[in-house]
Amino acid sequence: MPMREEPSDPLDFRKAFKAKKRRKLGKEIILSLGEFSIVVAAGMLALNWPAGDARPAMVEQQAQALFQQASSPQFAICGRVRRTCVVDGDTFWLDGTKIRIADIDTPEIGQPRCDYEYELGMRATRRLVDLLNAGPFELRTIGNRDEDQYGRKLRVVTRNGRSLGDQLVSEGLARTWSGRREPWC
Incomplete structure (x- = not known):
């Protein structure tokens, strides 16, 4: 029976765990930047419409709906990890x-x-x-x-x-x- 090889450095597990946390944090930052870009894009569109036009209100409503979708939790059918x-x-x-x-x-x-x-x-x-x-x-x-x-x-x-x-x-x-x-x- 082959013997299991023990890690040479007991901190390898900690390094892997910290790397996983960094990747997860990066995803959260990307999501936040995505939400921010939706709001900025909608604001810029609203600023470019001529005065008296009803479109800025429409753009604002659409931007608000997009922001709510981006900031709402997203569900899938549960697998092993059950969080949302x-x-x-x-x-x-x-x-x-x-x-x-x-x-x-x-x-x-x-x-x-x-x-x-x-x-x-x-x-x-x-x-x-x-x-x-x-x-x-x-x-x-x-x-x-x-x-x-x-x-x-x-x-x-x-x-x-x-x-x-x-x-x-x-x-x-x-x-x-x-x-x-x-x-x-």
């Missing part, structure tokens, strides 16, 4: 906090009971990714419970006063939460 991602149609992580959408129930994808449940659950999961990435949203508590028995924060997710859970229900990808899970098969 979607677990399934009614559960997601936001900045390291696990959140259960309190007003709906969606099909399971982790342990589905039939193919239909899995397929519908995957559609709900992908749709939740799209909805969360569509722009800023609010998280509101519901009732007097802050967490469920699994430690997930119970929240209603809204945008412009409308529940994203209600939107999933209207699209046939979720059910309104009745207080208990019901079968999908």
Whole structure:
């Protein structure tokens, strides 16, 4: 059996870790510069329009929408690292906090009971990714419970006063939460 070679320098691990942190910091700086450039470009466009023209207000609104999209967290379906991602149609992580959408129930994808449940659950999961990435949203508590028995924060997710859970229900990808899970098969 071949022996594992020990690193010659015990600080190699620390060097690699610090290099990884520097790369991550560089990405954050690039994102911030990108947000800054959107605002500067919109401001320059607005300054070049003739006085009395309604276009600067339109450009300002478009720039504000672009800035909100650039500064909103971007979601994907969760992998190994779970910081800001979607677990399934009614559960997601936001900045390291696990959140259960309190007003709906969606099909399971982790342990589905039939193919239909899995397929519908995957559609709900992908749709939740799209909805969360569509722009800023609010998280509101519901009732007097802050967490469920699994430690997930119970929240209603809204945008412009409308529940994203209600939107999933209207699209046939979720059910309104009745207080208990019901079968999908």
